[in-house]
Amino acid sequence: MAKNKDKQEFVSFITPRDQDFSQWYTDVITQTQLCDYAPVRGCMVVRPYGYAIWERIQAEMDARFKDHGVENVYFPMLIPESLLLKEQEHVEGFAPEVAWVTQGGGETLTERLAVRPTSETIFCSMFSKWVQTWRDLPMKYNQWCSVMRWEKATRPFLRTSEFLWQEGHTLHATPGEAQEMTLNMLEVYRECAEDVMALPVYVGRKSDKEKFAGARATYSMEAMMQDGKSLQAGTSHNFGTNFSEAYQIQFQNKEGKLQFAEETSWGVSTRLIGAIVMTHGDERGLRLPPRIAPIQAVIVPIAAHKPGVSEACEKLFVELKAAGIRVKLDDRDQVSAGFKFNDWELKGVPVRLEVGPRDLENGVVTVFRRDTLEKSTLPLENLAESVKTLLDSIQQGLYDQAKAFRDAHTYPVETLEQLGEAVEHGFAKAMWCGDRACEDAIKERFNATSRNMPFDQAAHRFGTKCVCCGKPAETVMYFAKAY
Amino acid sequence: MAKNKDKQEFVSFITPRDQDFSQWYTDVITQTQLCDYAPVRGCMVVRPYGYAIWERIQAEMDARFKDHGVENVYFPMLIPESLLLKEQEHVEGFAPEVAWVTQGGGETLTERLAVRPTSETIFCSMFSKWVQTWRDLPMKYNQWCSVMRWEKATRPFLRTSEFLWQEGHTLHATPGEAQEMTLNMLEVYRECAEDVMALPVYVGRKSDKEKFAGARATYSMEAMMQDGKSLQAGTSHNFGTNFSEAYQIQFQNKEGKLQFAEETSWGVSTRLIGAIVMTHGDERGLRLPPRIAPIQAVIVPIAAHKPGVSEACEKLFVELKAAGIRVKLDDRDQVSAGFKFNDWELKGVPVRLEVGPRDLENGVVTVFRRDTLEKSTLPLENLAESVKTLLDSIQQGLYDQAKAFRDAHTYPVETLEQLGEAVEHGFAKAMWCGDRACEDAIKERFNATSRNMPFDQAAHRFGTKCVCCGKPAETVMYFAKAY
Numbered sequence: 001m002a003k004n005k006d007k008q009e010f011v012s013f014i015t016p017r018d019q020d021f022s023q024w025y026t027d028v029i030t031q032t033q034l035c036d037y038a039p040v041r042g043c044m045v046v047r048p049y050g051y052a053i054w055e056r057i058q059a060e061m062d063a064r065f066k067d068h069g070v071e072n073v074y075f076p077m078l079i080p081e082s083l084l085l086k087e088q089e090h091v092e093g094f095a096p097e098v099a100w101v102t103q104g105g106g107e108t109l110t111e112r113l114a115v116r117p118t119s120e121t122i123f124c125s126m127f128s129k130w131v132q133t134w135r136d137l138p139m140k141y142n143q144w145c146s147v148m149r150w151e152k153a154t155r156p157f158l159r160t161s162e163f164l165w166q167e168g169h170t171l172h173a174t175p176g177e178a179q180e181m182t183l184n185m186l187e188v189y190r191e192c193a194e195d196v197m198a199l200p201v202y203v204g205r206k207s208d209k210e211k212f213a214g215a216r217a218t219y220s221m222e223a224m225m226q227d228g229k230s231l232q233a234g235t236s237h238n239f240g241t242n243f244s245e246a247y248q249i250q251f252q253n254k255e256g257k258l259q260f261a262e263e264t265s266w267g268v269s270t271r272l273i274g275a276i277v278m279t280h281g282d283e284r285g286l287r288l289p290p291r292i293a294p295i296q297a298v299i300v301p302i303a304a305h306k307p308g309v310s311e312a313c314e315k316l317f318v319e320l321k322a323a324g325i326r327v328k329l330d331d332r333d334q335v336s337a338g339f340k341f342n343d344w345e346l347k348g349v350p351v352r353l354e355v356g357p358r359d360l361e362n363g364v365v366t367v368f369r370r371d372t373l374e375k376s377t378l379p380l381e382n383l384a385e386s387v388k389t390l391l392d393s394i395q396q397g398l399y400d401q402a403k404a405f406r407d408a409h410t411y412p413v414e415t416l417e418q419l420g421e422a423v424e425h426g427f428a429k430a431m432w433c434g435d436r437a438c439e440d441a442i443k444e445r446f447n448a449t450s451r452n453m454p455f456d457q458a459a460h461r462f463g464t465k466c467v468c469c470g471k472p473a474e475t476v477m478y479f480a481k482a483y
Numbered sequence: 484m485a486k487n488k489d490k491q492e493f494v495s496f497i498t499p500r501d502q503d504f505s506q507w508y509t510d511v512i513t514q515t516q517l518c519d520y521a522p523v524r525g526c527m528v529v530r531p532y533g534y535a536i537w538e539r540i541q542a543e544m545d546a547r548f549k550d551h552g553v554e555n556v557y558f559p560m561l562i563p564e565s566l567l568l569k570e571q572e573h574v575e576g577f578a579p580e581v582a583w584v585t586q587g588g589g590e591t592l593t594e595r596l597a598v599r600p601t602s603e604t605i606f607c608s609m610f611s612k613w614v615q616t617w618r619d620l621p622m623k624y625n626q627w628c629s630v631m632r633w634e635k636a637t638r639p640f641l642r643t644s645e646f647l648w649q650e651g652h653t654l655h656a657t658p659g660e661a662q663e664m665t666l667n668m669l670e671v672y673r674e675c676a677e678d679v680m681a682l683p684v685y686v687g688r689k690s691d692k693e694k695f696a697g698a699r700a701t702y703s704m705e706a707m708m709q710d711g712k713s714l715q716a717g718t719s720h721n722f723g724t725n726f727s728e729a730y731q732i733q734f735q736n737k738e739g740k741l742q743f744a745e746e747t748s749w750g751v752s753t754r755l756i757g758a759i760v761m762t763h764g765d766e767r768g769l770r771l772p773p774r775i776a777p778i779q780a781v782i783v784p785i786a787a788h789k790p791g792v793s794e795a796c797e798k799l800f801v802e803l804k805a806a807g808i809r810v811k812l813d814d815r816d817q818v819s820a821g822f823k824f825n826d827w828e829l830k831g832v833p834v835r836l837e838v839g840p841r842d843l844e845n846g847v848v849t850v851f852r853r854d855t856l857e858k859s860t861l862p863l864e865n866l867a868e869s870v871k872t873l874l875d876s877i878q879q880g881l882y883d884q885a886k887a888f889r890d891a892h893t894y895p896v897e898t899l900e901q902l903g904e905a906v907e908h909g910f911a912k913a914m915w916c917g918d919r920a921c922e923d924a925i926k927e928r929f930n931a932t933s934r935n936m937p938f939d940q941a942a943h944r945f946g947t948k949c950v951c952c953g954k955p956a957e958t959v960m961y962f963a964k965a966y
Binding site for chain 1: 495519521522523524526527528529530531534535537554555556557558559560561562563566579580581582584585586587588589595596598605608609612618628629631633634635644645647652744793817
């Protein structure tokens with residue numbers, strides 16, 4: 001093929017997962033150009049391909065928030081120190097990680113301003129001004145923004161000094177409404193994780209030790225990565241009146257009496273992109289679930305100089321696009337078809353359609369599925385419908401595969417030795433007495449933490465004694481090493 | 484109406500525009516709950532109604548950027564001081580307004596970090612890493628984020644220490660492509676301003692004095708507020724190779740030689756919300772152009788307890804919503820119909836539909852247009868289509884009214900006295916010799932600045948002498964007081 005000899009060759013090396021999972025992750029996210037390291041301590045740049053995934057996540061989440069009556073707002077990124085200090089437990093949780101603005105407009109400020117690590121305190125300061133009577137409730141607000149936490153060890157998407165997220169903050173008249181909101185938002189998260197990102201998750205309540213600083217109860221969803229570690233992929237908190245008492249958020253109820261408002265907050269972040277990578281990726285790079293993939297299908301012309309090939313590709317592109325498929329036609333002429341195959345496999349595009357003279361003669365296209373690496377052919381007729389069916393099948397396949405892995409690596413354990421062995425490979429499911437001392441002992445010995453407690457405890461219960469201390473135990477808890 | 488006596492009364496007072504335009508503005512933006520003052524120096528909270536307008540602006544702009552091949556990204560908000568210092572002119576322009584992070588994670592930092600006032604410097608640092616050959620170009624990136632400028636005098640939406648914006652940053656191989664991009668983005672801004680926000684704008688080039696710090700050329704769109712002052716509503720800059728030389732952004736061109744890349748940047752911000760308020764608002768509050776209004780039509784039931792009224796309102800709501808109209812049914816029972824009328828007029832909803840027993844008997848609804856304050860009736864049959872036609876008519880009407888005002892308050896002037904008089908009421912259009920000394924003299928004497936120079940100078944030229952110094956002049960320039 002003398003024609004191709006001056007075309008660019010594809011050079012890419014990804015560390016095998018079983019050799020060094022952490023290096024594999026770094027290789028994948030940088031070579032696929034999801035992100036890059038920024039010249040700012042612990043910060044990353046989210047590049048177009050990574051940001052396009054975030055935009056998909058935003059769209060899916062935002063529509064569901066709005067269905068629940070949530071409205072978007074924007075609050076300042078700087079929070080005066082005095083405001084941050086009002087709720088003691090919250091301050092102690094976040095103060096060590098805060099970045100402070102101390103100079104502005106050429107002058108030293110009289111009060112330090114925190115770059116928001118989270119925005120409960122500033123939302124509360126405005127809520128106390130806006131809420132007067134029961135008629136003002138509920139207030140359901142959300143903002144899409146970035147937050148800053150001065151982390152010591154950072155990894156792109158998983159833990160960076162600055163990251164993108166959404167934070168919902170809601171106020172309610174009754175404890176029942178606040179609890180319903182807390183769980184509704186957890187359910188939105190679970191649905192987006194499982195149905196959109198193909199991430200099977202365990203949902204449940206956090207222990208008191210692991211809950212959010214200032215919350216009465218924290219709920220989370222926990223996803224299992226391919227190295228068996230847990231990634232906390234979203235949290236929803238019920239504050240009760242903890243913050244509203246500290247910030248004096250009171251309203252006149254229907255009986256004319258002053259009452260503290262019930263409050264919730266909930267968030268997901270660009271961590272989810274890391275979860276997608278570490279759940280679905282393989283030796284060739286990313287595998288993106290179709291519903292979250294910026295490009296769902298790529299068309300690669302084979303022998304594009306042959307009569308009819310380019311035209312057929314153009315026609316297919318228009319047809320698939322009109323059918324609502326996120327499709328790309330890779331008509332680059334300075335690289336070979338082989339280069340393109342490698343490139344889009346690395347980037348995890350779910351479906352590749354190869355269109356060459358022989359395919360056209362036979363009235364078909366050659367189809368490559370990124371999830372199974374299988375090649376087959378599909379008739380040109382009604383191709384958009386066939387591709388849609390294929391995308392649905394890939395979506396389901398990725399979920400099933402991840403769930404099978406997760407289930408196979410979740411181990412009910414009855415002894416500490418079993419627990420220690422389990423968290424080397426996945427999650428330990430154990431009976432726990434509820435004492436923090438046992439959580440501390442497990443953390444100390446195995447570097448594993450309590451993740452969450454399933455909702456339907458009765459259905460999950462499988463013993464009567466604490467895995468750690470042997471005392472009577474009624475609680476089922478997942479333990480795992482965690483990101 | 485004994486039934487209504489315990490219903491909430493509407494209390495609102497807006498300062499008349501001709502009494503104090505500035506206080507009118509403050510009254511409108513706070514009473515309509517577009518925003519509120521935050522407990523942080525010079526910062527505001529964007530409330531749901533204001534943020535919903537911003538989301539409309541984002542959607543309109545973002546789709547057009549993407550049509551031009553622009554991709555969204557996210558860069559860190561903190562910029563190390565050493566990075567900021569590389570382009571001298573740029574630093575001098577922004578340094579006085581920077582807020583600095585000096586402490587993080589409980590320690591004093593070895594280098595100060597600027598909260599981004601704009602992101603040219605950090606984009607450039609990554610561009611220099613990402614660009615190798617002509618194949619990597621063009622790179623067309625944009626980010627939606629907030630920026631921080633430590634302003635002395637602040638006003639919500641118009642000038643705040645932190646504000647929301649988008650900043651586009653693009654790299655090109657040739658000066659021609661960069662100039663085309665610069666002007667294409669200015670055209671996107673003009674189109675969104677005029678066709679979506681109903682803001683007539685003058686587009687043109689800034690003087691060297693008024694251009695962006697570090698740009699070779701800056702283009703702007705300038706809108707006239709009802710007090711005759713100019714609001715710079717969007718800017719687009721061509722940097723040439725100014726930044727790429729400072730940050731070493733070089734690529735190998737098709738001839739194999741190293742060459743500096745050509746660069747542009749362009750931005751609009753939440754200022755646009757201020758422009759909408761000050762262009763269209765009246766004594767009753769906001770008047771929102773339908774294409775940007777979060778709520779385009781509100782349905783108010785009259786005597787909702789009478790048989791059939793609630794049902795008819797529900798049915799209408801479903802019908803209009805299905806037709807793609809952003810409609811709200813105001814079924815609050817604790818406030819009177821009069822309260823609702825005032826409330827939605829204050830908030831600038833373009834169309835109000837009143838539905839009472841008599842309307843239903845006659846097969847009509849009563850329609851109130853917010854732009855003209857006219858009441859009429861429309862048949863229930865095909866109401867969605869009639870409302871759409873009405874919304875188009877209101878959109879056009881608001882634009883025409885604003886343009887008529889703008890044109891009537893644009894004064895061609897030939898003497899400094901005329902210029903001084905003109906900028907008390909609107910824009911002065913003057914011949915200018917091009918010397919900065921004349922701009923300085925006009926600023927000194929009248930507190931008016933050069934705004935921009937129309938593109939088709941020949942078509943606008945109306946004299947041969949500079950309005951200020953009397954020397955030969957070939958340039959037509961708009962002068963005005965500005966926000």
